[in-house]
Amino acid sequence: DQQVKQNSPSLSVQEGRISILNCDYTNSMFDYFLWYKKYPAEGPTFLISISSIKDKNEDGRFTVFLNKSAKHLSLHIVPSQPGDSAVYFCAASASRTGRRALTFGSGTRLQVQP
Amino acid sequence: DTGVSQDPRHKITKRGQNVTFRCDPISEHNRLYWYRQTLGQGPEFLTYFQNEAQLEKSRLLSDRFSAERPKGSFSTLEIQRTEQGDSAMYLCASSLQGVEQFFGPGTRLTVL
DSSP: OEEOOOSSSSEEETTTEEEEEEEEEEOTOOOOOEEEEEEETSSSEEEEEEEESEEEEEEETTEEEETTTTEEEEEEEOOOOOOEEEEEEHHHEEEEGTTOOOOEOOOOEEEEOO | SOOOOEEOEEEEEEEOOEEEEEOOTTOOOOOEEEEOOOOOOOOEEEEEEETTTEEEEETOOTTTEEEETTTTTOOOEEEOOOOGGGEEEEEEESSSSSSEEEEEOOEEEOOO
């Protein structure tokens, strides 16, 4: 069973506009959420994270929103740049259980058109 | 470069052969993780070390897979009697105290 789901395999936006990537989870034990960016032939690069005690975390152009009641989080990129074109993975951790494994979604490929 | 490094970057082997991959974590990171990623999927957790102790193992880690971190620094992942289904990207990550994990470039395994 997929505990972390990214239902949009791909997203295309114009340079300068907002990119919104979505992620849903089912496991209520998840208490920490992360976004990673991955370029071809490279490992995932950590982007931004959020604890379940918060509903928003911002870092420059990147903002992550968490809606615990809906078990939904989203990553907003504003403004989008061509260099943001990559595959974005949502990941979740049940850190309060002592487990360290991250559970990943299947990714969303973002293409930012110049 | 002070990031996570993995060796080799690519490995092609024949079915039935044994392969071993190496991971060097970020210096002073006491936690080390192995993941596997197949096409179109996100990384899947395999195993986790804190220092030299292997504390977590996934059900994905069959008896043919073994991981070690003998001195709490670098780690090796060995796959015995490789099968075509083992073809994947094998990712290593490390961390210190936080939840955030920092990944290496991966080793791409192709089993013919």
